Amino acid sequence: MRVGLRKQQKLDRSKRILEVARTRFQNEGYDAVTIESIAAEAELSAVTIYNYFGTKANLLLELVKESDVRLIEQLRALTDDLPDEMIDAVAQFGRIMRHHAMTYLAKRTWREVLAASILQGGTQFGTTYRELDAALVVVMTKLVLSYQRRGALCRKIDARALADTLYEMQNIRFFLFISDDNQDEDEADMRFRRDLGVIFADKTPDTTLRGIR
Amino acid sequence: MRVGLRKQQKLDRSKRILEVARTRFQNEGYDAVTIESIAAEAELSAVTIYNYFGTKANLLLELVKESDVRLIEQLRALTDDLPDEMIDAVAQFGRIMRHHAMTYLAKRTWREVLAASILQGGTQFGTTYRELDAALVVVMTKLVLSYQRRGALCRKIDARALADTLYEMQNIRFFLFISDDNQDEDEADMRFRRDLGVIFADKTPDTTLRGIR
DNA sequence: GATATAATTTTTAGTGACTAAACTTTCTTA
DNA sequence: TAAGAAAGTTTAGTCACTAAAAATTATATC
Numbered sequence: 001m002r003v004g005l006r007k008q009q010k011l012d013r014s015k016r017i018l019e020v021a022r023t024r025f026q027n028e029g030y031d032a033v034t035i036e037s038i039a040a041e042a043e044l045s046a047v048t049i050y051n052y053f054g055t056k057a058n059l060l061l062e063l064v065k066e067s068d069v070r071l072i073e074q075l076r077a078l079t080d081d082l083p084d085e086m087i088d089a090v091a092q093f094g095r096i097m098r099h100h101a102m103t104y105l106a107k108r109t110w111r112e113v114l115a116a117s118i119l120q121g122g123t124q125f126g127t128t129y130r131e132l133d134a135a136l137v138v139v140m141t142k143l144v145l146s147y148q149r150r151g152a153l154c155r156k157i158d159a160r161a162l163a164d165t166l167y168e169m170q171n172i173r174f175f176l177f178i179s180d181d182n183q184d185e186d187e188a189d190m191r192f193r194r195d196l197g198v199i200f201a202d203k204t205p206d207t208t209l210r211g212i213r
Numbered sequence: 214m215r216v217g218l219r220k221q222q223k224l225d226r227s228k229r230i231l232e233v234a235r236t237r238f239q240n241e242g243y244d245a246v247t248i249e250s251i252a253a254e255a256e257l258s259a260v261t262i263y264n265y266f267g268t269k270a271n272l273l274l275e276l277v278k279e280s281d282v283r284l285i286e287q288l289r290a291l292t293d294d295l296p297d298e299m300i301d302a303v304a305q306f307g308r309i310m311r312h313h314a315m316t317y318l319a320k321r322t323w324r325e326v327l328a329a330s331i332l333q334g335g336t337q338f339g340t341t342y343r344e345l346d347a348a349l350v351v352v353m354t355k356l357v358l359s360y361q362r363r364g365a366l367c368r369k370i371d372a373r374a375l376a377d378t379l380y381e382m383q384n385i386r387f388f389l390f391i392s393d394d395n396q397d398e399d400e401a402d403m404r405f406r407r408d409l410g411v412i413f414a415d416k417t418p419d420t421t422l423r424g425i426r
Numbered sequence: 427g428a429t430a431t432a433a434t435t436t437t438t439a440g441t442g443a444c445t446a447a448a449c450t451t452t453c454t455t456a
Numbered sequence: 457t458a459a460g461a462a463a464g465t466t467t468a469g470t471c472a473c474t475a476a477a478a479a480t481t482a483t484a485t486c
Contacts, residue, residue, distance in 0.1 A: 004454095006453060006454080009452095009453090009463085035442080045464065046443090046465095047444095047464075047465065048464060055443080056442095056443070107334070108334075112332070114331050115328035118327050118391075119325070121324050121392045152418060153418065154415060154419045155419050156414075156419065161408075161410070164407075165408045165411045165412065168382070168385045168389070169382060172382070175385075175388075179334045194374050194378070195374075195381070197374070198370070198375045198378045200416055201367075201369075201370055202417070203367050203370055205367060206368055219433070219434080219482060219483080223434090247470085247472085248471080248473090249472095258436050258437080259436095260474090261434085263474080264434085264435080268473075427486100429486085430484090430486100431482105431485100432481100433480100433481085433482075434479105434480080434482090436477105436478080436479070437476100438475100439474105439476095441473085441474080441475105442473090444471090446470105447467090448466085449465080450464080450466085451462105451464070452462085452464085454460085454461075455458100455460085456460100
């Protein structure tokens with residue numbers, strides 16, 4: 001009891017809440033589950049859940065965060081065994097993210113996650129999503145640096161900037177994929193690949209003398 | 214009365230609701246205004262507002278839609294008087310969007326707009342935002358085609374695809390700008406410009422014969 | 427021009443997320 | 457072990473949103 005029973009209890013409660021929330025969300029769907037019912041099953045009051053997580057959507061966000069451990073594992077596996085072409089690697093990055101998302105939650109629920117992450121821009125609970133983003137950019141940076149090191153990418157390019165751009169490009173395509181019920185994983189893949197094609201294409205003018213660059 | 218009094222009434226009501234909502238949101242802030250109070254001032258029941266617009270956020274979305282007429286005007290002005298460098302034009306495109314957004318609503322409120330637009334992925338009310346997106350892509354496409362026509366961009370490039378990519382890149386930067394209270398317009402501009410720099414940079418490996426351009 | 431009917435709005439009653447504040451329980455520490 | 461601090465719970469309330477019954481009101485028909 002010297003080592004902070006209070007902290008331990010807090011952790012236990014938090015775990016209990018998340019555990020109940022996970023199974024209920026999965027079985028009954030996010031909308032159908034009430035905070036009150038989670039509180040009842042976790043044997044505490046609803047207000048306690050609000051004190052811990054702020055909002056219902058935040059509870060969901062916390063669960064997503066846990067699942068991201070697995071996502072990052074999968075992405076690391078990719079960086080450990082990179083394809084020959086950089087474009088393929090980046091496209092694969094996007095595919096892994098989408099596929100992971102779809103095996104974990106329905107699009108409808110993902111929309112709640114994204115909406116919540118936006119609304120929380122400034123709140124005390126709003127750090128979760130940003131952290132994940134940062135971790136993913138790190139993976140993308142690693143990937144880009146690999147190709148630059150092996151000479152598949154010009155050295156003058158700022159790898160970090162390119163990684164950031166590529167990551168955000170993938171991000172918006174993910175948003176659009178989640179937002180559109182009619183877009184399947186394959187179509188999203190196509191679209192992202194088109195972006196990559198454009199980004200990596202040579203865009204310099206083709207009229208011969210236009211050539212100071 | 215032969216020509217549809219009912220339709221006329223519906224339009225009148227809709228206008229009245231939007232008018233009241235606009236001024237109240239502007240004066241008191243989105244959160245502080247209740248649907249009930251809008252209904253009272255517009256002299257109809259709250260349920261009618263729900264029948265017309267579905268949700269409070271949708272009401273806001275509808276107002277944003279109206280403001281977009283002005284946005285598109287400004288963007289057209291840009292396409293009518295393009296700078297020499299394509300990158301400058303695209304960066305300007307982003308600047309106009311951000312500036313327009315900031316003169317119209319606070320970031321906090323914009324977050325509500327974005328969150329709502331995501332949540333509405335499939336609903337009957339969910340068309341608004343998509344329409345705007347489409348209109349903006351058209352403007353961007355015009356812009357890209359101009360530069361391609363004047364020879365500042367390789368002809369082999371698919372202008373539509375490039376426009377789409379550039380637009381979505383701007384879109385995600387706009388999202389991130391809105392999501393972060395600490396990011397001002399100048400910083401957002403810098404970040405987007407960095408993206409553009411990366412997108413338009415020559416990325417071909419530097420090892421061998423790189424004189425062919 | 428009165429009237430049935432079809433469209434639309436309002437009323438009513440309720441659910442559920444969320445909040446503030448008073449109150450109670452429980453851990454800690456002296 | 458008792459005072460004090462740090463939770464958690466209760467209570468009372470606001471507000472967005474919904475379904476369904478009840479009341480209006482435009483329209484078409486005779």
